[in-house]
Each structure stands twice: as structure tokens, then as C-alpha cells.
Amino acid sequence: MHLLSALTGSEKGLWGKMNAWQMVEHLIAFFDISNNKLSFPLVTSPEDVDKYKSFIYSNKEFRENTKAPLSVVPDEPLPVRSDSFPAALNNLKEAIENFFNYFHKNPSAQIIHPVFGLLAGNEWILLHGKHVRHHLRQFNLY
Numbered sequence: 001m002h003l004l005s006a007l008t009g010s011e012k013g014l015w016g017k018m019n020a021w022q023m024v025e026h027l028i029a030f031f032d033i034s035n036n037k038l039s040f041p042l043v044t045s046p047e048d049v050d051k052y053k054s055f056i057y058s059n060k061e062f063r064e065n066t067k068a069p070l071s072v073v074p075d076e077p078l079p080v081r082s083d084s085f086p087a088a089l090n091n092l093k094e095a096i097e098n099f100f101n102y103f104h105k106n107p108s109a110q111i112i113h114p115v116f117g118l119l120a121g122n123e124w125i126l127l128h129g130k131h132v133r134h135h136l137r138q139f140n141l142y
Contacts, residue, residue, distance in 0.1 A: 001093055003141045009085030013138040015064045022077040023135050024088045030131055031095035033113065034124040035102035040114040043069045049117035056116060056126045062134035072114050099124070 009021035018026060032038040044052055067073075082088035103109060103121035110118040119127065136142035 001089065003136055004089055004092070006141065007085070007139060009088070011139060013135075014140060015138060017075075018077045018138075020139055021080050021082075021085050021088055023139065024085070024092050025078070025080055025082065026073070027132065027135060028088070028092050028095045031092070031099045031128070034111055034119075034128065035095075035099045036109070036111050037098070039112065040072050042112055042117060043071060043114045044117065046117075053116050053119075053123075056119075056123055056130070061130055061137075064138075066134065069114060099128075 004020075004024060007020040007024075009019065009024075011020040013019070013023065029038060033040065042049075080088065082091055103124070107121065110120050111124065113119050113124075113127070116123075116127065133142055
């Protein structure tokens with residue numbers, strides 16, 4: 001959160017179409033998927049899930065301009081929903097807390113990710129790390 005607080009919300013990334021505010025709200029949605037607040041069907045063929053899931057355990061990071069499936073993230077950034085950029089940052093903090101609270105209360109839960117399939121809490125943590133670092137690099141914060 002500290003790194004993101006250096007932003008004003010209007011910054012453009014080094015790649016992609018989202019500005020900083022849209023990126024923060026994108027992160028909120030990603031955390032909402034991981035705590036079962038939002039859901040999307042699996043778009044990866046079942047026989048490919050293990051191959052995709054191996055990325056989570058690898059030292060590889062998301063590449064610049066990595067695209068999520070269009071059924072999950074449209075090609076054009078979604079309009080912002082928060083009243084202000086500071087409110088968006090606060091909503092992200094809350095979404096992160098909700099994620100950890102969810103898996104604290106439901107330690108054996110597995111939540112579906114539309115590309116990586118069913119993920120346990122520890123797998124979501126690894127994936128969140130890769131995803132957040134990707135967007136921190138996008139805005140030259142990491």
C-alpha cells in the first residue's frame with residue numbers, strides 16, 4: 001500500500017491502457033475473486049490447468065502486456081467505481097484484509113481462478129504476489 005500511495009491516480013503505466021486508478025480497482029477485483037466475492041468460470045481447458053498452475057510455483061513473473069481472458073478483463077479499462085483515488089486505495093486495503101480473513105476462517109477453501117483453476121489460499125498468495133508486482137512494475141514502483 002505504501003508504494004501505491006506515491007501515485008495520484010492519473011498516471012499512465014509503462015505499458016497497457018489502465019491509468020493508476022483503474023489499476024488499483026483492477027487489483028481490488030482480483031482480490032474479490034480470491035475471496036469468493038466475484039466469480040468467473042474456468043476458461044482454461046481442464047487438461048491445461050496443471051501447466052498453467054505451474055507458473056504460480058515458478059520464479060517467472062507476468063510479462064509486460066500480459067492479457068487476461070476477455071471474458072474476465074475487457075480490452076478497454078473499466079470505468080472507476082470509487083469516489084476518489086484515496087478511496088480506491090482504501091478499498092484495496094479492505095479487499096486485501098477480506099482475502100486474509102476469508103482464508104483464516106476457511107483454511108481449506110479452494111476458489112476458482114478463471115485461468116489457473118481451483119486455488120488454495122497459499123496458491124492465491126503466490127499469485128497475488130506475482131500480479132501485484134506486475135502492476136507495480138507497470139507504474140515504475142518496483
